[in-house]
Amino acid sequence: MLFPTTSPLQTPRVVITGAGIVTALGWGWKSNAEGFRAGRTAFRPVSLFDASRQRAKNAAEVDLPAALPPTRLNAKQIARLDRAASMLLLATHEAWQQSGWEPGENLPFVLGTTAGGMSFGEAYFRQAIQKPRSHHHQPTRAVHYQPQVQARTILDAFGSSGPITIVSNACASGSNAIGHAWELIRHGHAKRVLTGGYDALTELVFSGFDALQALSTTICRPFDARRDGLALGEGAAIVALETLESARLRNAVILGELTGYGTAIDQHHLTQPHPKGDTTLLVMQQACATASVTPDDIDYVNAHGTGTVLNDSSEAVAISHWAGHRTETLPVSSTKASIGHLLGAAGAVEAVICLMTLREQWLPPELAFETPDPACNFPIVHKPQDARVNVVLSNSFGFGGVNASLIFRRWT
């Protein structure tokens, strides 16, 4: 029963035993780690739809493989995967393989997304207005547009099923999904949870950010004084979370430990953060409290850092306030400079990047960063560098004001 429940006598530690990632830098840990470590960027002219009449014309598009990896899906199910679901399948496949999990009937799946199968929704709408008497494919689109249906298909692909939770807190969705999964395990609702986020580039969303004049027409430079907006990307990331006890019993390879989570809502504005970053400060403090660490213990912050004027200045103020005397030496960067803003996938992808920094002991640079914003009192990682990284914090914030922070610890 979901209610009433009994809490475990001792709160279990939660570790990550599988991670899968798909971004415009490539599919899989290796190609992404190489790209992020070098600070490569993956932007190019948009090819998925006509962007000729938009202000911005570039994005970080994923090149999908010619064929998806073999799973339990049949040809009909595979044909019903849109771009977003295909990326989700790729990321899940990698995480699943790495975790060594066996199929199960009660595997919770917690996903963050802002758009789910939006490409089906767009196709449905276009046909409905352009060919109103044609019903071809419309029922399929109406069903597979829904993220919970895509999630069911992904669980089917791995011979599993279980409760599906779709968190849609805009661009904080991926982090909130992982945080929610972490809480499910800590409170005894599950021993293992598959979790992450996904979102594909779509015309509606691209046009939306362009209409808001939030997209950069030059290059995405988070925290740079000359920044002029964000760049959009697409992708997916999935992590396999389980109790430390469960991982040890299986002799599983542990990629890292998820130790802290904070979340709260900023009531300032639908699309703008509070200028002083009050809620950002709060969620970083919450995450530190749950992880029993202080800013002195944090070796790297993967910032939300969209590259918009308002986000970065607000986040910079909050980080400085939170970090105190540690500010001047605390390495910070935004990997959105490499792969763009992945919206509902951002928090999950950035969680996997944090695991990379912990496993491989380097920091992801922003090569285009030159002139720090005046509010930016911390060092921005702007060239490839190796580093001692034991504890990292990742920030994600969304339209609507939900903020989330996650803290990961190196596993040795």
Added chain:
Amino acid sequence: MSRIFVSGLGAVSPAGWNVSALREALNKGEPLPIQSLERPGWEKPLQTRLVPNPRSRPEFLTHPRLRRTSPITHYVVAAALEATAALRANGDPKFRLGLIVCLQSGCVNYSCRFYEETLKDPATASPLLFPETVYAAPASHLAAVLGNISLANSLVGDPAAFLQGLSLGAQWLEENRVDACLVIGAEETNWILADALWHLERPAILTAGAGALCLCRETEWSAGVELAAITDAHTYSTRKSRMQAARTMRGQLGKGSPEELLCDGIGGNSRADAPELAAWRDWTGPRLSPKRILGEGLMAAAAWQCVAACDAVAGGRFAATNVSLVGSNQQAMGARFVRADAGI
């Protein structure tokens, strides 16, 4: 394990802008009138049950954050204000309220408008519309209106996900992360949604609105209703049909007694209703099927089922009620509410 109570209810439905209008329509038992909904490109309109205009302009619409918001936000705010009326009267500025908004289709009106503008000419697509298209918009606006929301989540799923929302709210209360938690299910009407429903479940009549339950830990805030149980989420898969999931949910919820009320999701579509009807075939007690009267309100309909179930207990008509939610494409879940001493 904490006891969780219901401290307030709220509803906006085609019956009107509060719980008493919903109760009156359900007690009357007659399907509400159907209106036409113009479908571009079709001569024959689609059918819907619209939420009537409120008798007077709601006071909350003067809030600056609610300018330009779409109907779904208005429904969410109205239901929330009704559900929290008694708690807000306490006026404790340190009161921490949690918020969980559950949606299946969400903000379809502005999504359609914005995408239509984009297809015509993206250079003139309105920047005012786009932020209102996100699932999280209603929760954000409500948080601004109430001012004391400390924790918020927007959940997407089929209608049974409303009970996932209730379960999460109960969890936040048990962990003492909030003092009370609003759980809201909401939808809005739009021709594209009615068109999709026509393709998937032709006899269903689309409707819209919101239902809200405010959960609390304290007996003294109880409206006389206690949350007794929420089943697991029985997800459909290639190995578990909707029929099997519904049966498992029923089995987990327990036999119940003929003196209890069953508040089900039967809407009158034999194909869609079959699994739920089969799961409850042996039920001999009274039944209430809000969808037969109100229509297919997706997540809002799930919330109305829970509101109606709690209202029946709060009003002293039943000592216990069972809610059955056999969702369209995700899961089957059930819940049970029982009588508790009223504190407010």
